[in-house]
Amino acid sequence: MDTLRDLSTPWGVISRALSAGWVKSRLDPEPVTDDLGAMAVVIDTVGGKRPRHPEKQNRPDTPLLKKPDWLRVKAPGSKGYRETEAIVKDHKLVTVCQEAACPNIGECWEKSHATMMIMGEVCTRACAFCNVTTGKPEALDADEPARVGDAVAKMGLAHVVITSVDRDDLADGGAAHFAAVVRAIRLASPTTTIEILTPDFLRKPVSAAELVIDAKPDVFNHNLETVPRLYLSIRPGARYYHSLRLLERVKERDPTQFTKSGIMVGLGETKEEIMQVMDDMRSAGIDFITIGQYLQPTRKHAAIDRFVHPDEFRALEEIARAKGFLMVSASPLTRSSHHAGEDFARLKAARLAHDAR
Secondary structure, eight states: OOOGGTTTSSSHHHHHHHHSSSSSSSSSSTTTEEEEEEEOOOOOOOSSSOSGGGGTTTTTTOOOOOOOOGOOOOOOOOOHHHHHHHHHHHHOBHHHHTTTTTTTHHHHHTTTOOOOSSSSSSEEETTTTOOEEESOOOOOOHHHHHHHHHHHHHHTTTTTEEOOOTTTTSSTTTTHHHHHHHHHHHHOTTTTTEEEOOOOTSOOHHHHHHHHTTHHHHHHEOBBBOOGGGGGSSSSSSSSHHHHHHHHHHHHOTSSSSEEEEEEEEEOOOOHHHHHHHHHHHHHTTOEEEEEEOSSSTSSSSOOOOOOOHHHHHHHHHHHHHHTOOOEEEEETTTTTTTHHEEEEEEEEHHHHHHHH
């Protein structure tokens, strides 16, 4: 039996098997060309106006559920919001806040907190939950790292979150560019702490992920997004155990870096499946877990199975803390970069308290 394909096998067992050499992992392919199967939807642009999600256009519409009161947020438009918007526009930056239609954009931008999305605004994946445009991306912008660094300095950010689209079209998945952005921020704003939210670097050489790790961000985040059973329908271009292995590799290469990962709920997962993901994360040494409500961008995206009540989020937070995470953020509006600066301060304090025991 191929142990790696048995989704009921706990990650801790798999990790030990890999370390001992009992099984050969396809998560760390030796040749760059090693094939892990079809996993990218690349759609060429032919000019003119095109749909944001061309691969979803022929899908039947999914039902839209009425949002409960606890998910309603204030419309953006404050002075601070407009100032952040101006800086983003002047520096020709892309933000995941806009591209992913984040419900927290008004709150975050009012505080000059913006999650910058590098390597363009077009993604080579077609995840069923994501609002980012799918297609064939443009070439990388060599000036982008400097522009990002300058923007961070002008905004006076104490903590910044950098994410990106998936770039399966690049030999290293964009790893060198990601590392260059981290270095540019360090140069332009030395006191700013840096959190990165990376792609999975699937089917790329191990050295690609190591290049980003070696850039030494303060927090290395990569989201698992959902439970293994739902990957085929929700995150078909990714591999659950590969994503776990990426996060475990961070700890192996640099134990001082904080690792972080998140999942969405409301997609049809069970409580038991969520708890298994928590166990898998802890076995991979992940410090910080985020859990938030999935919100459907359009009727062509995956349907919401249910809205999870805030009381259930509080229960999940208690379970996660009991499992040993240093930091837990679980609420309907939790997103990976929401309150990231404040959470980073708490994360550092939690590590110090843990190490002092």
